[in-house]
Amino acid sequence: HFGSTMKIVDHPTIEDIFKATETGVTEFSVVPVENSTEGGVTGTLDRLCTTTLTACGEINLEIHHCLLGNATSPEEVRTIYAHTQSLGQCREWIEKHCSHAERIPVGSNADAAAKAAGEPGSAAIAGEIAADRYGLNTLARNIEDEPGNSTRFLVLSKRPTPPSGNDKTSLIVSAVNKPGALVELLVPLLRENVDMTRLESRPSKIGLWAYVFFIDIVGHQEEEHVEKALETLRAEAGLYKNLGSYPAAF
Template identity: 50%
Template structure:
């Protein structure tokens, strides 16, 4: 037997040993995951009622991410933990999640990112329908877009937050990567381009360079654009990877967004408040009294109580009985409304505001 044969046999023996070790680890993992599921079941028996606790899940993900020794990156560890928690919860409570559909939208990706693969997802034709699904009890939670780093706020979501009884109990910050999708094999044959208005805007410069003469048609969603492109070999859609897979389209160009840091923030809406997780954010909407210096006075309690404001955005008041040029202000601050400093600031804030509504306190998204 020559040296080459000996080396090959030694290599196969090493591979078998390593694979046997991996199989042993997998067996232990399987037992531990099922042990965890049994403990989760015992907690469910004690708690009953609503078992999903966004603050608890945030604490678990944060703890595991901080404790991770590698070589797996923190994000991978947290994705695995999210799926384990999702599967364990599904044994006790089958969640239904409404989202801005159809299938293949970024809203669907955000819902899966936050809740994992176990819940049933309910695609909704519009943001209003997603709100109504939870309000009527047909879904447990809704995931809706609220702002994009390039194109700004989603006005319809903000308007509905003012009037809806739902609570913000979570957020998802999703990096948005746009792709040119088509049945065609080359961009040279493309004669029609479909996408959502915001996606067309996010890829404006790229389209001007690569497809300057191709007519652009705005449609209701990127997934709808992908569906239309799947019916016409001379058409293309700008949409995400999930939409391309859902409709069997080729990726002619990837990551064509003008801003490589393009991110959309989604809100998770439910009928219950989230408890403190230790790293939270509180959202509210308010209006200032109609007098000189009212806005300065309104915000002063935040500074005096050491509360940091992370967002301040104005929006025309709709359906509140205000006159022309009346505005409401959407404010995000650090902390949970149950924390003493923020509770004191909100108490002072309320006495100075013309109108105030706490939209919810929830774990900070990553």
Template identity: 40%
Template sequence: MTPLELAPPPTIDDAIAACRTRIDSIDTDLLALIVKRVECATEIGRLKRRGGLPVYHPARERAIVANLCARARGALRDDHVASIWGALFTASRELQGAPSVAFLGPAGTFTEAAARQYFGDAVRTDARDTLDGVFTALSQGETDFAVVPIENSTEGTVTRTVDLLAHHAPPITGEIEQTVVHCLLSAGGSLEGVDCVLGHEQALAQCRTWLDTHAPHLQRIAVSSNGAAARQAAEQAHCAAIAGEPAALRYQLLIVARAIQDDPNNRTRFLVLGGPSPEPTGDDRTSLSFTPNDGTDELAHLFGVLAQRQIGMLWLAVRPGRAPGSPYRYFADLSGHAHDARVRAALDDLAPALSGLRVLGAYPRGRLNDAACAPSPGH
């Protein structure tokens, strides 16, 4: 090139190529760091197993992501950070030995979807035929965790879950809140030749108005879960099923109608059972069970203590005693963590007046469509 000749200005293609070269270099560095991170996580898993400690620690994952979200300072949205590190957590869990989670099966239920939402797709799912079987699997050490429905916004408390909580008393360590969108499914994609609709009793109730209006001729048959309904409809062409879209895909059914639930905001809250007790996050829930002593003012005392301590009651359920004349048992969720000073003081105040007062768990509150950054039925 002579002194009078000038180098051509860089083109857009040149600029893109230069950026890609930098990205390739950054990716190489990232991969090396990710490998080191996974190696550390795998070693932690080995040490925990040697010490007899639970490997999966969801509170630690939430704390990591919450800290990273705060440090991102807007360069990435919180859900981006949660998604990236969620993939890292999933890989680490697989190499550590993914936890097993029992749920009301078969595959394709909303409960399975909730379990995967909470634990990630690397989790080893353990489908059980009944809620009783789910609790038994956890109590006998056949699974690390369990996910069970506790409350639906349309039909209220899942009473069988409450009774099993009283009987087995597993630790409650988390919760998931999930939007529930019911579909009507059939093998042929229509109701031609169909004479009955299968679904969990709560699902049938949640879709009562739609069925009364659009399919009054169908016999309604309650089965153990919506997954079981979908599986049976796949085997028997004269049956339709109420279930979610994942069940349609799994059992190769066609969707006759979407979103047939009567309440468009229909949602279910699930409990995570088993594992270590989470530390306070600042947005927590404490679950209690108790039996009021004889008298008339125990519940008034309960509400008075909560009002005095400015503690909200998030949920209350009442179940009758099994034996004739035996007292009712109450279940309540309070706002706050059992280790918080206000909640701890309230429990101390309540203990003398409430016989059999028991803390079932204190754990981060679940939020609908939760990102992992946030302190984190037979459907």
């Protein structure tokens, strides 16, 4: 996606990843959006509502988790640090092998590994590369509960992406408070034959029981039929935000 000369910069939290690109420290951000086991990554979804960055790509990765720590076996672990999503993806394994351990959610698995490295009896759920980076032992491999556990990432930048011929467009919308409002929002997509691949709701945080909807559609915003659908959707939605169009990963 980026070439061999691109420098990779780790950040401890999703918020830090967003800020690095928003302030020009990095050119791109890669943030997790949804997982095949645990669903949407809430921290990313909430931050997408406020960012000025544009989606310019997506990456789909099969995720394999390891238990990393200073101990020699999982039985010695008293505390497990991990991102909330990772704790959920490994819930059954933890219950079977480390039910005695306290589970503490943190901002990222990199942050988890850093904490585990400084605390005897602690462990982290992270990729095996973190073992070398933080001087930890690999206590167990492939501890995710579901085979084929995958996470979809969005690539964000300050620059829009031209059509590639195989694109997606991501939107955030809200419906006005009336019966059938959400259905009405989707009618322009049906009318222009635009395929919707994802619809997910999140509390809007601006009113009790008010929601925003994250929508992914097939096609680039510069394609005529997509552009027409989005024009109508923009006019009818209570809130409309186009996160950008980008080459589809699958």
